[in-house]
Amino acid sequence: MTSISLSLLFFLLALTTPLSHSAGFVSIDCGSSKSYVDDNTIKWSGDETLINNGESHVVKDTRAVSQELTTLRAFTTRKKNCYSIEAEKGQQILLRVTFYYGNYDGKSSPPSFELHADGNYWATINFSSDDELVIYEAIYVIKGDYISVCVAQIHPNQFPFISAIQVRGLKPNMYGHVDPEYALLVRQMVAYGSNTTVRYPDDEYDREWSPELIDHGYVKLTNDAPSIEVNSTDNPPEAVLRHAVTTTSTSEPLILYTDISSTNGVPIYINMYFSEVTQLDSDQKRSFVFVIDNQIASDPIIPPYGGVLQMYLTNTTATSNTTFALVATKDSTLPPLINAMEVFYVGNTLTNGTYKKDVEALNGLQETFSVLQDWTGDPCLPASFTWDWVNCSNSDDTPRITALYLNGFGLSGSIPDLSSLDALEIIDLHNNSLTGPIPEFLSNLPSIKELNLADNKLSGPVPTSLSKNSNVELDVSGNPVLCSSSKLCSKKNKSSSGSKSSSGSAKRKSDMLPIILGVMVSSFFVFFFN
Numbered sequence: 001m002t003s004i005s006l007s008l009l010f011f012l013l014a015l016t017t018p019l020s021h022s023a024g025f026v027s028i029d030c031g032s033s034k035s036y037v038d039d040n041t042i043k044w045s046g047d048e049t050l051i052n053n054g055e056s057h058v059v060k061d062t063r064a065v066s067q068e069l070t071t072l073r074a075f076t077t078r079k080k081n082c083y084s085i086e087a088e089k090g091q092q093i094l095l096r097v098t099f100y101y102g103n104y105d106g107k108s109s110p111p112s113f114e115l116h117a118d119g120n121y122w123a124t125i126n127f128s129s130d131d132e133l134v135i136y137e138a139i140y141v142i143k144g145d146y147i148s149v150c151v152a153q154i155h156p157n158q159f160p161f162i163s164a165i166q167v168r169g170l171k172p173n174m175y176g177h178v179d180p181e182y183a184l185l186v187r188q189m190v191a192y193g194s195n196t197t198v199r200y201p202d203d204e205y206d207r208e209w210s211p212e213l214i215d216h217g218y219v220k221l222t223n224d225a226p227s228i229e230v231n232s233t234d235n236p237p238e239a240v241l242r243h244a245v246t247t248t249s250t251s252e253p254l255i256l257y258t259d260i261s262s263t264n265g266v267p268i269y270i271n272m273y274f275s276e277v278t279q280l281d282s283d284q285k286r287s288f289v290f291v292i293d294n295q296i297a298s299d300p301i302i303p304p305y306g307g308v309l310q311m312y313l314t315n316t317t318a319t320s321n322t323t324f325a326l327v328a329t330k331d332s333t334l335p336p337l338i339n340a341m342e343v344f345y346v347g348n349t350l351t352n353g354t355y356k357k358d359v360e361a362l363n364g365l366q367e368t369f370s371v372l373q374d375w376t377g378d379p380c381l382p383a384s385f386t387w388d389w390v391n392c393s394n395s396d397d398t399p400r401i402t403a404l405y406l407n408g409f410g411l412s413g414s415i416p417d418l419s420s421l422d423a424l425e426i427i428d429l430h431n432n433s434l435t436g437p438i439p440e441f442l443s444n445l446p447s448i449k450e451l452n453l454a455d456n457k458l459s460g461p462v463p464t465s466l467s468k469n470s471n472v473e474l475d476v477s478g479n480p481v482l483c484s485s486s487k488l489c490s491k492k493n494k495s496s497s498g499s500k501s502s503s504g505s506a507k508r509k510s511d512m513l514p515i516i517l518g519v520m521v522s523s524f525f526v527f528f529f530n
């Protein structure tokens with residue numbers, strides 16, 4: 001008997017695991033090293049292979065929390081810490097990030113910090129109690145080749161943490177009623193008349209539909225259709241159409257209680273799903289309209305039996321005082337009903353992120369110098385969380401890397417090829433242990449203004465292009481510069497205007513590059529291009 005049920009269990013696991021494994025279905029239990037399958041047949045994995053920063057902790061208060069919430073990863077050293085999850089560019093996803101403090105540090109003082117996704121500010125995370133579960137969900141189209149989920153410190157001694165990350169791939173045509181340049185921030189997903197949360201495997205996209213309790217005097221309905229054809233683009237799971245609520249009479253409107261914050265008029269997007277629950281007699285009719293603040297906002301809605309009708313509301317702002325209701329039309333013999341509803345805030349325009357070639361070049365630099373690998377996520381965005389050792393242009397929507405401040409990072413080996421970082425104006429590599437020749441590309445960077453290579457172990461001649469175009473600086477203590485090239489030594493010394501930028505565009509022949517170089521002996525070479 002036991003062996004039969006065991007093999008049945010394995011058979012079920014074998015059936016469900018491939019879907020959970022597929023690229024669009026990732027569940028990360030932060031701070032855990034275990035892999036396991038939960039009660040919803042969702043396969044979780046630990047986060048050790050995804051992140052180098054942070055420390056894992058076990059929460060103290062594990063009462064009534066699911067397994068993924070019993071561990072977390074907290075970050076005490078870097079300001080911004082990010083998970084990078086492989087994804088397909090252009091894919092639409094549901095991203096769910098979960099935070100459960102559970103007094104893991106024994107201080108009974110949950111922190112406040114920021115949540116970012118793909119370089120976009122998403123939310124400031126606050127907790128009202130030690131055991132509050134905070135969940136953020138968004139639906140958006142990925143612009144890069146990976147998803148980056150970051151938590152960032154905003155207060156001293158309040159350390160960001162994260163409990164779980166879930167990525168669910170959606171079909172490309174879903175949620176197409178809102179411009180894909182915007183994220184949909186999930187506010188509510190409601191399964192009216194259901195007595196349990198509907199999610200995976202009942203919803204193949206693992207949206208979490210909360211049961212709406214039957215209060216307000218509403219009546220619960222159960223759909224008796226033998227099958228329900230779901231042909232609406234946003235693919236509600238059949239499970240949420242199996243129940244509905246209605247009012248007791250046609251004269252009673254069905255008020256939709258939304259959870260829209262009272263702060264101010266936010267742009268919202270609402271999806272409603274209607275499915276008739278029983279085969280109506282020829283003398284029965286269920287017809288109703290959608291009403292916002294007593295204004296009719298739709299044509300008559302007649303829910304199909306064995307099918308679904310989707311209605312959506314976009315380009316609308318609302319406050320907690322806005323009332324949404326379903327009101328029976330005059331010819332209706334039955335009161336209005338509703339099966340399911342989704343409410344979203346429409347987020348700000350999604351950033352395209354830092355210029356892709358610059359990001360790739362920085363990632364290459366991080367591969368060469370592992371000490372730089374602690375910096376993760378978008379290097380420039382959000383602007384207040386730019387990596388410590390870069391500077392970025394902030395003039396347009398796509399930031400470029402304009403400076404590398406890598407002095408005193410203990411870098412060793414030769415200077416890597418940075419030629420693709422062609423918006424660089426400042427390169428500061430002084431006080432490292434770099435060896436080998438000074439590469440030619442340094443003088444060919446079109447915007448370079450300042451190059452500091454002092455206090456390294458560089459050798460070989462200064463490339464002629466560099467010495468021609470640059471102006472040697474004195475060292476900080478005013479000592480004359482030591483040169484390996486007489487040409488370089490003969491150049492005029494630093495002019496006071498050395499570091500000012502020329503009027504933009506391409507480098508002129510007469511421009512001079514201030515460079516600090518350390519050649520053979522530890523010495524000071526600064527090149528200023530002006």
Ligand SMILES: *[C@@H]1O[C@H](CO)[C@@H](O)[C@H](O)[C@H]1NC(C)=O
Nearest residue numbers: 112113123124125126127263
């Ligand atoms: C968290 O607190 C900050 C500042 O106190 C506030 O601006 C923010 O709106 C709060 N976030 C939430 C989700 O309540």
Ligand SMILES: *[C@@H]1O[C@H](CO)[C@@H](O)[C@H](O)[C@H]1NC(C)=O
Nearest residue numbers: 177178179180182314315346
């Ligand atoms: C609603 O907004 C979308 C972009 O979010 C736009 O494409 C569409 O034209 C707008 N519709 C109306 C009726 O304004």
Ligand SMILES: *[C@@H]1O[C@H](CO)[C@@H](O)[C@H](O)[C@H]1NC(C)=O
Nearest residue numbers: 193194195196211222242243
């Ligand atoms: C929920 O409803 C189903 C039938 O729809 C029933 O079998 C189940 O016992 C109910 N569960 C609870 C917790 O009420």
Ligand SMILES: *[C@@H]1O[C@H](CO)[C@@H](O)[C@H](O)[C@H]1NC(C)=O
Nearest residue numbers: 229231232233304306307308
């Ligand atoms: C869905 O199917 C119904 C018939 O069952 C049809 O009237 C409706 O146009 C279909 N909707 C879409 C979006 O295909």
Ligand SMILES: *[C@@H]1O[C@H](CO)[C@@H](O)[C@H](O)[C@H]1NC(C)=O
Nearest residue numbers: 261262263264265319320321
């Ligand atoms: C909602 O209505 C109440 C009372 O009419 C009013 O005090 C409050 O300012 C309103 N809130 C919003 C967000 O409009």
Ligand SMILES: *[C@@H]1O[C@H](CO)[C@@H](O)[C@H](O)[C@H]1NC(C)=O
Nearest residue numbers: 390391392393394395402403
């Ligand atoms: C970084 O660049 C911005 C202009 O994009 C400039 O205003 C700022 O001073 C720079 N910061 C540093 C530390 O160089």
Ligand SMILES: *[C@@H]1O[C@H](CO)[C@@H](O)[C@H](O)[C@H]1NC(C)=O
Nearest residue numbers: 181349350351352396397398
């Ligand atoms: C992102 O890039 C697209 C196409 O390159 C452009 O149309 C869009 O305006 C950009 N968005 C932002 C926020 O810069």
Ligand SMILES: *[C@@H]1O[C@H](CO)[C@@H](O)[C@H](O)[C@H]1NC(C)=O
Nearest residue numbers: 407408409410411430431432
């Ligand atoms: C040089 O860098 C090291 C770290 O690699 C640092 O400890 C030292 O203070 C730096 N020296 C100067 C003069 O900045």
Ligand SMILES: *[C@@H]1O[C@H](CO)[C@@H](O)[C@H](O)[C@H]1NC(C)=O
Nearest residue numbers: 474480481491492493494495
């Ligand atoms: C650099 O220029 C200053 C005046 O601007 C001059 O006093 C100094 O001697 C010069 N140094 C060298 C090494 O030529």
